[in-house]
Amino acid sequence: MGQSRKISSESEDSNLNSVGLVVKVKPMAEIKTGDFVVPGDFLATAEEFVPGEGAHEEDGKIYSSCTGVVLLDARTKRVSVFPRVSGPPSLKGGGTVIGRVEEVRDQTANVYIGVLKGHENRELPLPNLGTVHISQVQKGYVKDLHHQFRSGDIIRARVLSAQMGSIKLSTADDELGVVVATCSRCRTLLERENSKLKCPNCGNVEFRKLASDYRQGAL
């Protein structure tokens, strides 16, 4: 008796899925509609979604092909990227960029540059990797770069110099620094509490070189 009830509830679930009222998203697939992505970002597995515009499949995984905003269509199970960019701007000194911290080392943070401020509708020549040297993080002395940035952080930075293969960035201003960060324990978006960041999910407290408008306004 119990067994047959279980079977009927499973078939109900799959019916809901087939008309798109329920979308199963595995915990690993944290991408959401509206997320900012850059080329190569993992979006979903091919079991869960099909790639739409601005996305492509590679070995059963779907990645973003462009810089833009993620759109998940629950009905068609299509994941696409709405591009914020098309056409090449130049990365001149003095320009402001939005990027994602890829790796934090002792002396430098490597940053994938996504959007050039004021040129959001233009595509950057790829690849665009920049670095923030420890001396350019903030106006004061920085003892440990790992307390200022972590991989995955979205930062706003100023271009100090841009030559082929070497883009030097600075975050040493109030409006520069981390604009979005996630909890290093549970990946929930961190909320600002004065000079600290706190995880609303697990209570973890973290530090960053924050932009004055952390998680406010636009990129």
Ligand SMILES: [Zn+2]
């Ligand atoms: Zn957390």
